[in-house]
Amino acid sequence: MYHDSKNIMVILSSPSGAGKTTITKKIQQKYNSFKISVSHTTREPRPNEVDGVDYHFISKKKFEELIAQKQFYEYANIFGNYYGTLKKTVDELFLKNDIIFDIDWQGTQQLSKFKNLNLVKIFIIPPNKDELKTRLLKRNQDSPGEVKRRFEAFDNDVKHWNDYDYIVINENLETCYKQIENIILSSKKNISMFSQ
Numbered sequence: 001m002y003h004d005s006k007n008i009m010v011i012l013s014s015p016s017g018a019g020k021t022t023i024t025k026k027i028q029q030k031y032n033s034f035k036i037s038v039s040h041t042t043r044e045p046r047p048n049e050v051d052g053v054d055y056h057f058i059s060k061k062k063f064e065e066l067i068a069q070k071q072f073y074e075y076a077n078i079f080g081n082y083y084g085t086l087k088k089t090v091d092e093l094f095l096k097n098d099i100i101f102d103i104d105w106q107g108t109q110q111l112s113k114f115k116n117l118n119l120v121k122i123f124i125i126p127p128n129k130d131e132l133k134t135r136l137l138k139r140n141q142d143s144p145g146e147v148k149r150r151f152e153a154f155d156n157d158v159k160h161w162n163d164y165d166y167i168v169i170n171e172n173l174e175t176c177y178k179q180i181e182n183i184i185l186s187s188k189k190n191i192s193m194f195s196q
């Protein structure tokens with residue numbers, strides 16, 4: 001994997017419903033240099049999702065072909081669907097940009113095996129489980145069965161906090177965003193200093 005040593009790769013992981021997507025989009029809007037890595041998935045699009053923007057929505061057959069061709073840096077089966085990051089997507093973006101990944105702990109572990117990526121790994125957690133349930137229900141994006149599955153995955157997800165460089169609690173979206181912004185800006189500064 002090629003990389004310009006001044007760029008960073010920020011991984012934002014969280015249990016479903018902890019506010020990660022909003023934060024990811026906010027960072028990209030404010031900082032032009034940051035691009036979001038758009039994953040491939042076999043999950044059905046939600047009504048508000050756009051193909052090529054939120055995800056590349058593909059069939060299971062196509063996804064398995066891409067796995068066989070070793071085209072992913074990482075992929076995982078989550079809630080019965082595949083999600084993965086294509087090598088091509090990342091290599092093209094990383095030539096000129098910092099990248100934000102919205103991926104789970106399995107993908108984080110796989111990306112961590114590559115050296116010299118300047119990874120900054122951030123785990124966002126909701127203040128408590130009740131709040132998580134409220135948020136999952138309020139965003140009204142998934143069927144009741146899906147909400148239940150996502151809620152139940154929480155205990156397993158948080159077990160992996162130790163794989164991350166930073167843990168941020170999203171009690172208040174604005175404060176959480178500010179904390180993540182500070183982490184990213186100081187990581188970027190450190191990397192620029194050490195790569196001169």
Ligand code: 5GP
Pocket residue numbers: 013014015016039040043074075076078083084085102103104105106107108
């Ligand atoms: P959702 O279905 O809510 O969009 O995403 C479900 C989970 O899949 C989230 O935790 C999200 O971070 C994760 N995810 C999305 N894209 C990828 C990917 O490319 N790789 C991995 N490993 N996880 C992903």
